[in-house]
Amino acid sequence: MALFYNNQIELLKGIAIFQDLLEEDLHFIASHMRQITFKAGDILFQEGDPGEEMFVVIKGGVSVFIKDQEEQELVLTEVREGNYFGEMSIIEKSCRSATCRATEDTLLLALHADSFSKIIEVIPEAASSIMNRMLSIIVKRLMRTGAFITQMVQYGEESRKRAITDPATGLFNRRYLEESFEGLVAKAIGERQSLTFVMFDLDRFSTLNARYGQEFCDNLIVKASYVFREVFTKDDILIRYGGDEFIFIFPDTDKGKAQIKCDSLCEAMRNMKVEGHDELRLTCSMGFATLPEDATSPEELKDKADKALYMAKEKGRDRAMPWNG
Structure with missing residues (x-):
């Protein structure tokens, strides 16, 4: 030695x-x-x-x-x-x-x-x-x-x-969520700030796929992503989770402000025009949960947002619902 x-x-x-x-x-x-x-x-x-x-x-x-x-x-x-x-x-x-x-x-x-x-x-x-x-x-x-x-x-x-961007929409992808979500939650808890986690689905997307085809619906997804950017702010985190499933994370946003944001997106989706298809009206469903009142961990936040999304669909879709368990 x-x-x-x-x-x-x-x-x-x-x-x-x-x-x-x-x-x-x-x-x-x-x-x-x-x-x-x-x-x-x-x-x-x-x-x-x-x-x-x-x-x-x-x-x-x-x-x-x-x-x-x-x-x-x-x-x-x-x-x-x-x-x-x-x-x-x-x-x-x-x-x-x-x-x-x-x-x-x-x-x-x-x-x-x-x-x-x-x-x-x-x-x-x-x-x-x-x-x-x-x-x-x-x-x-x-x-x-x-x-x-x-x-x-x-x-x-x-x-x-x-590596962390969805190539079709330019939004973050699932990998980004998996790598960053725990850190975002920890930051919100550490700074004693609200954070809202939103789960989004296009309503009856499988039916649209069967009727209009995959290429058409892929273009719909891209058009929808433009609407997301118009409605939300640069501080909001927009993630394509897969297919027609999206995740939105609103830092420093309580449940009331999150409801306003989500309602605005519902309205914007109803008004979205698809060229050559005047008959088409798109709607969406969202469920969300908010730190710290609904959850204290990333997994609990995801779980309650998922259940809120299920409730939104059960109530007839075309709406955004908070977790009210």
Whole structure:
């Protein structure tokens, strides 16, 4: 262990951001780093994971990549022995912008953001030197590969947006709901705000499908999405859950305000014109539940909104009903 520790110190001396530090400072930094081993093919972290550690490669190597819309991997960089990656995570604590995988059996040293805060507190001059060198190296990287990085960042953002967007309507999709709903509920509870969850169905959509065909009804869905945007505000979250099923989430909206919004949408749907089909009149049914008066958890909120939607259909459709259990 002592031999490995000494080798660890020597390795740190060769890393650009740790160069020219005092011996005792290097020992202090090394004592706050942990060893991690990975087998070839192991994933270190996924895109979107919390980023709170930077890594130094002692042995082996890793590949950093994103996936395109067809799930093909685009390698951004490969990091080998004696180099480091993830340095911005110990400062910004931002989510990972890419996925990292060991390309062979790999030994790393990891420095956690909390440990770096301790370094700043105890040896501030060394910490300042590290951050200045980080900044200088990052600037050089950007100057060398600025266009590529910009394109990759934009591509990553666009890829992420595509992954959570319904291609037909441009609204959020089911994946977005699954990934974000718990966080939205937790935020509302933490800030002591109301939040209303709405479930929406087009009335008798299967009958329309049988009569007019799938292509026609797909176009109806798109037209309906335009109406949603016209009725609701930019703060309202609009999600296509599947087929003619939609979810609307109204942040900071109590039951009374939610009823007004939903009633407005019912009216707008009745007035929606379909070119070449003057005989067609569309209606919709909605059920909704509101935090905190109706539920205290995401699942309870969904369940009560679903039951309210069932009640709206039982009452004759073409209406929006709150949970009144």
